[in-house]
Amino acid sequence: MLKGGFHRSGLEWFSSLPACLLLLSVVLFSTSSDIHNQMLRGGEQLWSGYYKLRLDPAAPTCNPEQDIDAAVARELAQEPADDDPMAALLGAQEKDPADVRLAIERSVADCKAAHQNYDNLRDRLTPGVKAYRAVELFIADLIAFGLQSQRYILVVLVMLCAVTATLTRHHIAMRAMETRLDYTVSLTLQTLANAMLLGSSLIFRQSSIGSDTTMSSDELLLHNLWITGFACLTLASLYRLIRVPSGLAPGGSLNKAFLAVPLYTVMCLISGSYFALIGHASGIGIYLGKMMELADMFLNVGLYVWVGMMLKQTRLATLVFNVFRPWRMPPEMLAVVAVLVAAIPTAYTGASGIFVIAAGAVIYSELRAAGARRQLALAATAMSGSLGVVLRPCLLVVVIAYLNREVTTDELFGWGIWVFVLTAAMFTLVALTVNRQSRFDLAPASRALPAMLQAIKPLIPYALVIAGVVLLYRYALDVRMDEFSAPRLLPVIMLAVLLYEHISLKNRKGTASGEINHQGLERSLRGATNDTTAEIGALLLLLGLSVSIGGVIERSHVMQSFPQAFDSAWSAMLLMVVILVILGMIMDAFGAVILVTATVATIAYASGIHPIHFWMVTLVAFELGYLSPPVALNHLLTRQVVGEAEVLAAQQETGSFYQRHERIIMPLIAMGISLVLVAFVPLLFYA
Template identity: 85%
Template sequence: MSALTLNRSGREWFSSLPACLLLLAVVLFSTSSDIHNQMLRLGEQFWSGYYKLRVDIAPPECNPSRDIDAAVAAELAKESDLGDMAALLGSVEKDPADVRRSIERSVADCQASHASYQQLRDQLTPTVKAYRAVELFVADVIALGLESQRYILIVVVMLCAVTATLTRHHIAMRPMETRLDYTVSLTLQTIANAMLLGSSVIFRQTTLASEAAVSAEEMMLHNLWITGFAALTLASLYRLFRVPADLADGGSLNKALLAVPLYTVMCLISGTYFGLIGHASGIGIYLGKMMELSDMFLNVGLYVWVGMMLKQTRLATLVFNVFRPWRLPPEMLAVVAVLVAAIPTAYTGASGIFVIAAGAVIYSELRAAGARRQLALAATAMSGSLGVVLRPCLLVVVIAYLNREVTTDELFGWGIWVFVLTAVMFTAVALAVNRQSRFELAPASEAWPATLAALRSLLPYVAVIVAVVLFYRWALDVRMDEFSAPRLLPVILLAILVFEHISLKGRSHRDAEGLEVNHQGLERSVRTATNDTTAEIGALLLLLGLSVSIGGVIERSHLMETFPQSFDSAWSAMLLMVVILVVLGMIMDAFGAVILVSATVATIAYGSGIHPIHFWMVTLVAFELGYLSPPVALNHLLTRQVVGEAEVTAAQQEGGTFYQRHERIIMPLIAMGLSLLLVAFVPLLFY
């Protein structure tokens, strides 16, 4: 067995398998809540008052056979004994009739309580007890899931981050190609990881030294962070001294610095800043804020897993087969791919997440359909940029939650028009400015039969998807929306993999490149998808976490307070907003940037007379332009991450004009840049 096989096998056992189990646990815990709700409803339908049967009921302590006459006499006698004192206090003498009525009501209530108790005891049949046991077990599973969600997130982040370090899979401006690249990158990674470890230890000691009581749960979170960063530091230190033999000699320091992962750069900047201001625990504190949005970050991991499972299916190939008979020019096919990708992007909530989840599929399908590398890379990087303004994008929901000036209905309503605008601009750039091939479609008489045949091949997949969605809708009363999508999509993809395992077992099919391949089966498909998922999750979530820390630097440095709190001219304010928002899009993830903008930039915009809905539409488009803009261009880095360095290098070596050589960068910039200018400044004409 080769060393590569051993390494892969060890990775599957110590990284991929635990990550797969943890992700399945997240889906199980979230689904168990829906199951429990339905169990409570069914219990109430079968046994009226089931909510009272969920717990053992103690018998009433009152006496239903109480002697009313004796009780009345005793009450009047007690009042007679207190006669002098009552007179002194000015009490009114009780009417014997009132005393009797009161005791009669008390006895009646007692008898009703005993009757209700007996009725519940009669209802508590063995069937009810068995059902109750299952329902309470599901309730315990839900409680366990809610309590363990933050623990799962830390374990997933650290486990996958260690995997990304050991496999050299972190997101950087360029890959490690020389020994100098490797040494500089791993040295700075080790320093940054040690800085994360030290900050977490100091944060723990500060928490213990505070006067506030520290819960066992909080201490467990501290210990998990410390353990994880210790493992990450050891992993980078191990890689530092295990230099791969395939690296070239030589190299330059400038290029080596570009091979440093982005999370490392963010950590060094924020750690140095917090250290200089005497707040060494700052990184640990801001990473701890991830726990407040643990469900969101776990959803990111689920979306990446879904994308990698999608890569193992034939679904994307079959969808592109619908358009292939028309012999669309590559530019038009790229437009179709970007427009179709807007819908799943709206569910994932951020373009970067979609690129890393499904970018490899889009790129391979565009290349298989004849698109040149530069165009395929441009479309892949931009595949998630159009859907962030569409319902039910979670990012828009977060904006409405943090800003009372806007509602989701208003934002999604105007988001449709922004989507139409960006789609038109991308189509215009692709077909007019960017077109390098002849526009000749296949005759309809020739294309339609093949298209219909391709659609028939999709019908079983549609049936599987509809079956899962309807099962959740009818059996669990769960609709497909931005809140349920993270737990529905993994189930849908697993169902598709099961369907392919059954329908393609022992058969071969053609992949995206048209090559004949044998179906690898369910277990191997899930295993391969999870292997690809672990490193991607580690690279992405660690980057998202450190961008929160960079947001803390911006917040604590009071950088935004150096700008005027309002402008007399909305045009001047908008110009400044556009610049700031694009820069934030370059250096921060979408969710962290929205939180920072809500607390700082938004108030300046409102005070300058910019309408809140207009401002947030500009913000979303500006963020997307930032993710596509050098020098960082995060969506391009994520594209390279999923398609491979070899494809990007091959694209850079292609000849042609300046535009053709840099089409993957220039084309998205033109499309989104023009869209941003129109969204930002045209509405000001109507103020």
């Protein structure tokens, strides 16, 4: 991670306040839809036929008091028009007076009914109805505005946070900047990549304007926002390049300096160079524009990051660890407990990396306090978010079901439980056998159990606050807590938790081991949003460039070199596993899912691999990829939250080869065995 170097002062809200308002607006717009549905139901219950009262009734233009006899006479006296071709073709026919009278009588009756209905509706438009209607229509307009604004909110959020990540040197890289050479190489290539993004967006705008199709004002505004954002990003990186921070060591190695280049920069330079060589300079801009097609999904990613950062500001993680502390578990067993417990919040924060960012520091510090060696603590921290991605209501699974009609969320989450059990068992087995270096000497139950029950008590108010918000949405808005409502419920839940802590801890400070000094609601929310801005900028920019790399793979027709179907599902699965793990190494999860859906998935289906089986393999393979060198994204995120010094100290520890590289090898063994079992055992039953 590139981190530090930009002093956060009282002006920090200049970046985080707009991000906070944008995220709150997303929650507001999505919640307003639930409120509107309830208001329509409430209006129907209060005033039957409320849907007719939502707009002022239009007065009928017909005359209910017309003379029927005179109207019949006029109709019978009318001659067919000379220029009427039908009359000339069929010839004049005499009108039946009875039919004419019947038609006019029905018309008059309909007219009287329309006037009566108009009078009834006008009489029912009481001041109460008008006031209720005004609020309901305002919320309806708010929903329409929110849906229309999603794309603009996403662009502004990504660009604002990307600039913040650049100024704070917070982009995701293989190693931190330590020397002046690291800094110069990294910022020079960042500036070049940002200028390439700006140029591609400008070319894409000009080609869109010059195309045969007419560009709408909304599309033009979107283009202008991208261009403005990339211009600001280029200036930000140029500013950081010129203003070299003090404290950097002189000199440096060029090979190490290239490792300090952010991953998004590398992806941008690769994809930009490829598109330029094939004469498609607007390629990056086009693929970044595809993010707008899934704007709600990427905004949900931002909300999950925000939820994770608010979780980091609370005492929840420490209080949960306090429950297990009385048992005096050996480090290996505590690592297993930490990873298993972390699976649930991981499912609610959308992706493994987000949870590592949110709770990784607490997990690492608690394991170290329990006596865990650095390598074990780093391994457990990196893997803390890997098991929960298959559990409800993980956003990644929802995206898979959205993009692939062959599977549903219920099917994926149903089988995900069994995959979770398997991966949890494998991790437990590796941690307690291969990895075991401590004696199992648990505290007596007679002493540990009462202390454990005592430690549960502080968690009860949190459970009540969470249950209160969930029940409020359930009964007031008819919204259940599931994978579709989680993105808008979780921010409200975490805000309620922060409010509870603000009230309960206002006049006292945490004194228990590991508790934070709660500094109030505003400071906690500001701290969470400060962290969120940089993380959203790093993650979403990386995700967007992952989509661009997917475009390179798609346009280069690499996948066409493979057979489009295999005679053997076993051979196809072997190839799928290799490809999916490699994609997990080099691409963000959401970008990789989009690419896999367009390419690899069709080959798997055609080769006889069941869609549910394929996507379960994909999820496990991705997690193995995030833990695998050379990139190992979850390890990079772990290094960010625990600090470079701790990782360097772990690397200097002595011992066997396994002990010196335990943080890398242990997760690979657990997830590698799990992947082999998930991929090939089901084939025995249906292939």
